[in-house]
Amino acid sequence: MSRIERESMEYDVVIVGAGPAGLSAAIRLKQLDADLSVVVLEKGSEVGAHILSGAVLDPSGLNRLFPDWKERGAPVKVEVKKDRFYVLGEGGKLRIPNFLMPPLMNNHGNYIVSMGNVCRWLAEQAEALGVEIFPGMSCSELVYGENGEVRGVVAGVFGLEPDGSYGEGTEPGMELLGKYVFLSEGVRGSLSKEVIAKYGLASKSDFQKFGLGMKEIWEVRPENHDEGLVLHTMGWPLGWKQSGGSFMYHLDNNQVYVGYIVDLNYKNPYLYPYMEFQRFKHHPDIAKVLEGGKRVAYGARAVTKGGFQSIPRSAFPGGAILGCASGLVNLPRIKGNHNAMHSGIEAAEAAVTAIRAGRSSDVLTDYDHTLRSGVIGKDLRRVRNVAPLNAKYGPLGGLALGGFDMWFQTVFGGASLFGTLRHGKTDAEATEPAEMHKPIDYPKPDGKLSFDRLTNVSFSFTNHEESQPSHLKLKDPSIPVKVNLPKYAGPSERYCPAGVYEFVGEGAETRFQINFQNCVHCKTCDIKDPVQNIVWTVPQGGDGPNYPNM
Template sequence: MSSIEREAMEYDVVIVGAGPAGLSAAIRLKQLDADLNVVVLEKGSEVGAHILSGAVLDPCGLDALIPDWKAKGAPLNTPVKADNFYVLGEAGQIRIPNFPMPPLMNNHGNYIVSMGNVCRWMAEQAEEMGVEIFPGMSCSELIYGDKGEVKGVVAGVFGLEADGSIGPDTEPGMELLGKYVLLSEGVRGSLSKEVIEKFDLSAGREPQKFGLGMKEIWEIDPEKHKEGTVTHTMGWPLNSKAGGGAFVYHAENNQVFIGFVVHLNYKNPNVFPYMEFQQFKHHPMIEGLLKGGKRVAYGARAISEGGYQSMPKAAFPGGALLGCSVGLVNVPRIKGNHNAMLSGKAAAEAVNDALQAGRSGDTLDAYEAELRSGAVGADLKKVRNVKPLWSKLGLYPSLALGGFDMWCNTVFGASLFGTVKHGKTDAASTGKASDYPMITYPKPDGVLSFDRLTNVSFAATNHEESQPSHLHLADPAVAVTVDYAVYGGPSARYCPAGVYEYLTEEGQDPKFVVNFQNCVHCKTCDIKEPSQNITWTVPQGGDGPNYPNM
């Protein structure tokens, strides 16, 4: 595709992704210099269509970016009123008191929000300032300059034939060129992945770690609804099968956000994260809450969990990585949106300083320094050992040691453990099927728990079927000879949308089928597949989920 002649448009700054990080960068750039030409390219059909988050939002990012956000009508309507932590057993639960927890774990002053709606509001603020925002524009290719720097992206390619060739209805897209290119694609974005590899940005850093987050929105009985209540749980049904936990957030309008996170470093390839989520809803505490209600939305996405020691270098020749493209989630707080906003603000300030000095296309070292030593780095450094301790020691020892470590970092600014390493990638953590037991999951009842394909319909995901699959297999044979034969075909289970399946007939090798139309862009396959045989790339613009208010 790189040999195709395309029209080109030039901007001061090109931003890929209209999430909280990208929109914060766009807003801050315009605050600093109203004459800058800034464009934001979003692959979703509209801003917010591909945004999924818990979400309890720490407003510190908005406070720094738009101090008068309340007066401007930001959709932060549900302040946290109650904060609960439970460890679940199959039939009951134990409340963990709040008082032993370090102050950073306190959710008072935060808000239960739909990040999709927050991003829609941020996009309105940006457009009022003159930022150009183009939804439905997938960025499928990077453009490099004469010195090897990133100088732009290719966006808006439509109508390719199923084999990837150019057909009579193909629209070749455009080149959008910038003095700097900011990548805010979210977790495991395809362009960010390319940049990290090309410029070796992870050299000397720990491997990035991930979780799979799944979420449903329920409308429940008003008598059971307690607006502003935040509940986090650990334990059942995961127990020793995998790390992870769940959340229940009572939002406005009698809605609750039910979420379930499975750490993707689990060893047993027979673990079925989606079914763990469905089973969770049958716990007496959750079942009692949801009974008589109805599910109105479903979605899933990967979550970066490596933290401070896994952050790649965020600046590269010609641009920078923002937000989840770097991996800025504070794991024990289950929050990353505030850091995404702060990263966008910091990148914008570094870009503006560079442009004012007449520079372009160089490495924004000031941004990298601010990200690691400023507010974002301080937030992540305090909790850097929680995830690796959990992975190495399991739930209960890590609860005690992780809490102790956070107190040490909070009070003394240092840890007795130093910085604990993560070790293997999540893909390399997967064990052979022959070494682990099968796991039998209860059949969904269609009332509280649902089969995957039924639930995927509540994500409103859609992909034009005649286009090439955006899920690329390096070697189709490996899916059978390695991933099925050795690991039992984990893609049929780890995918929360039922994209992958193995069709078996007696006496024949299984057939590996990729139903890319179901994809909700969580990118778990790119992360967890043991052979790393699957690469997630962008489909044509506007395709994918259409989340209304996730």
């Protein structure tokens, strides 16, 4: 296709994504040099609309940005008061005493928050410093310079024809160019994938690994509410062969966050992560909190869990990869927001140093080095073996060995008896043929504690303009019916937490249907499809979920 003629705007730094990483970078840039021109582009309809996280926030990143964040009125109010970890059976539980847990697992001093609201507040602070923030602006392409460096992005393309072509009513968007481009798109961002592939940035040590996180917000009866309680579980209903676990966080106003994470390295293609989440809520100890309450929101997104050994090189010619796009989640702590904020700060400091030295569009090697050797690297290095141990020995063996390894590193200054273990294969490659497994019988949702998938998706307030081309692309349209259905029993019907994919029978024929309007942008399909045939791309700006307080 010939180059589309577009208007362009020049900035010092262009940031893709108004999450904690991108906003922290924008703020730090302006704190260091008020004269820098900084723009943040956000695909959601507003800042926070696409933010979904547990979330218990370690405030260390926020402390670096604004030591006076309390006085500034940050929406970080509910301090953790109780911290509990249970191993569940179908009808009972066993508590793991806090004194047995490695010190890094302690949540006291952390806060239960809505990260969507934290990002809205960060956006206000950024704009007060002079940062330009444009929501509803999907970044669909990278712009490259003469020497192959990233020069900017294309944002704001609207009105494409259903086949993806440009028509008379198409708005071609703009090129936003910068000395540096920061990609803070979150997990499996489409532009981040492109630069990782183009510049060979993927970790030479190991593959990235992922989980699927699903979350609901509930308003519960006052007598069932315990403000400041943080609860994590493992075991039932997934059992002892598949790793994953739950969280339940009691914030203020009688609200509870309840969620479930299923690691995407599962072998059985019949496993249905969404229904595992719904079944979990019927455990007696969970049900007694939720009964008589009402669910007010639902959402889902992939989370990274590969750890230190899976981090790609996060600096490239002309820019940097920040936050979850680099995979900075601390798996056993179930926390990544603090590291996302730290990464934004580190990238900003490296860019300002380079710009002051008269450099632009070079590789910010200082950022990549600091990411691995500074506070982020130290946080992730000591938990680097937890995910591989879970995969090899199952959740129970992984709990024991991973806990021992974390304690050992705490005592011996980061040295591990295991060295650095490898994951071995991607989550897509972990999927085994259906003939090796039995279908799983899931209870029907009761409409009180558990809900069918499409009803729950309506509580994500998702919307996509229907005349646009599907943002979910198939490399080979024949693969789902010819390969995935007979060999893997059509796993996309189950791994998607939004009911996007269906195999529809039409007489003797079966066709693969993509209901892209349902998509909550979790990226699971891009990760878990067994033959990597599905490619997630951005829809037009403003489309997707509209999370209120996730």
